[in-house]
Amino acid sequence: AQSVTQLGSHVSVSEGALVLLRCNYSSSVPPYLFWYVQYPNQGLQLLLKYTTGATLVKGINGFEAEFKKSETSFHLTKPSAHMSDAAEYFCAVSGPWAGNMLTFGGGTRLMVKP
């Protein structure tokens, strides 16, 4: 079975500060990893994904994440937060062994202070 843990249901940063959203997964085999963003009353938008290859993945809106197998982590970062980054962020895992079904973490609400 696979699972995802997002540490911190709420993260608050100042505009211009570093954004770090944490995600740890459990999986017996190398997984596919995803970060999605959700704005209020909207669906999910894919920020980035890791499937194979380079472990540092760059996504949209200046976000990036690094797959660290030894730490079973896939933390999301952005060097400088914008007010428009305020949203809910979900980490998810899937893999061929599970029919590529997505398992989501609990989500982290990012608040950006002016």
Added chain:
Amino acid sequence: GAVVSQHPSRVICKSGTSVKIECRSLDFQATTMFWYRQFPKQSLMLMATSNEGSKATYEQGVEKDKFLINHASLTLSTLTVTSAHPEDSSFYICSARNIRTGGKSYEQYFGPGTRLTVT
């Protein structure tokens, strides 16, 4: 490309009535569609998986007679909440996957969601 729409975006219905939510893939053929439910300030919970032309597979704890899913074409899946009750009020999100024509099996494209309120 890979756009998924949902209709309606919001719906209010009375307790005991049924409501249908549509999920459409606008520019690709969706061999598989997923239906998720999201309660306020919570994560997405998978309700069911539907493959075109076959019966949906429901997750444990989801009543298939209450949440009827039809995936009759490669671009349309519907979720019907039958005899809705206030506890069915939630945000319902669909996603679609295409493994034909080169689509990656791990890629899911999400609709914008439907807010259901049962009074």
